[in-house]
Amino acid sequence: MQVNDFLSSLNNVGGTLSYVGETTLGESIPMLSKGKGRGGVLLIGSTHAREYITSYLLRDLFEEYQGDYPIDLIPMLNIDGVRLCIGGLNALTLKLRDRITLMRINGGSTDFSTWKANVRGVDLNVNTDAKWGEGQGNLTYPSPQSYVGPCPFSEVESYAIKRVIDEGNYSLIVCYHSKGEEVYYGFSNNHKYRAEASMVANKLGYKLKRTPKSTGGIKDYFTHSTGRLGLTIEVGSDKLEHPITLERLDELKEKHRGIIDLYAEIAKKLWTKYDLCDSP
């Protein structure tokens, strides 16, 4: 019920609601849009199931955003995974065979509260073709986390994101995860927008870091395919347990208030730089 309530609430936060694809279990993946013009910012929440606090945080920040600069928000990419994490196997309509498979992937347990993957046991943040399968900790078999999938973009959720990124011509994308209070930027040997990334880290009071051992992520794909700035934000103190519950929402909102305006400002400035340096 909690996820249904969340999805219905998206009708009441302003902006235009559209759908960018379907999940593995056939649920439409919503996107909210505000503003008009070239470039724009794409925000993505709940790529990892247990990090569903990011959906609520992004929804509420989006509701408060009053600017003209274009912002697209996909608040809950991994809807099936979030349902599984919050409600367990009974939250999903599954054949008996698929229930058994999921339990087996989950080490025989019916507790899915720390599950990160989609319902095929593929981690959506290692499933793109940005040096796919070359990351530290990547797994080659279905798992609650870190399985890269049978090939890049094997999952309908990853493919939906690829299409949004390829067609969106965004200036900046920001992927929300939990936890650790960190801002990750760059990919492989491209770290040229450090100054802009550090503006975000400074505003949030988070540490700025590179991700030399991570590949196949969504920000990796954007950085790799466009040469532009992609960020991964890890919200919430490392002292908190997974999943971070909604009791923490207010303090996170307090910390992030106005951050979308900063994303808009950075994206606008970067657009000029991209035109000069990268001729996209």
Ligand SMILES: [Zn+2]
């Ligand atoms: Zn994550």
